[in-house]
Amino acid sequence: xxxxxxxxxxxxxxxxxxxxxxxxxxxxxxxxxxxxxxxxxxxxxxxxxxxxxxxxxxxxxxxxxxxxxxxxxxxxxxxxxxxxxxxxxxxxxxxxxxxxxxxxxxxxxxxxxxxxxxxxx
Numbered sequence: 001x002x003x004x005x006x007x008x009x010x011x012x013x014x015x016x017x018x019x020x021x022x023x024x025x026x027x028x029x030x031x032x033x034x035x036x037x038x039x040x041x042x043x044x045x046x047x048x049x050x051x052x053x054x055x056x057x058x059x060x061x062x063x064x065x066x067x068x069x070x071x072x073x074x075x076x077x078x079x080x081x082x083x084x085x086x087x088x089x090x091x092x093x094x095x096x097x098x099x100x101x102x103x104x105x106x107x108x109x110x111x112x113x114x115x116x117x118x119x120x121x
Contacts, residue, residue, distance in 0.1 A: 010118060011037040013059040015046040015073055016087070017066045021107075025060065028111045034118070043068045050076040058121055060105070063088040063095060071096040083121040 012029055014036055016022040026036045037056035040046035043065050050059075050073065059077045061070040063086050070086065074096070077084045088094040089107040103120050105113065 010034045010057040011055060012118075013038050013040075013046075013049060013054065013056040013077075015040045015059060015065065015070060016062040017041045017064075018062075021062075025114075028114050031111055032115050032118070042066065043070065043073060046070070046073045047076055050080060056082060058082060058118065059084040061086050063090070063104075069096055071098060074099060085117050085121060 012034055014022055014025055014029075016025060016039075019041065022039055022041065026039070029036055038049045038054050040049055046061075046065075059073070059082060061073055061077075061084055063070050074084050074086065085103060085105055086095055086099060087105040087107055087109075091106060092100065092104070095102070095104060103117055105117050109117075
């Protein structure tokens, strides 16, 4: 069922290195009435998707991708004029300095929390 707080279905780029978490996130997005535009599990893979002209409304970026930061992906998403949400299990202290003031998802999160975060961006 689509989230009543969301104005329209969103197309989402999902960047998460844990396959099971990525699958769960895709399921949550579908339950909320959104779609997955693309998925990536590594920094280079995500940068290639963002640079390819892939159409998406918002990106959800795991902050730590197999020991590498998602900061370059966030910057590339911003350069495309798109919004993003950072997801981390480390709380605000796990966010890159350049993005400490941005909305983020604290892992683990529920679908209702995801809906509110998407509505905030």
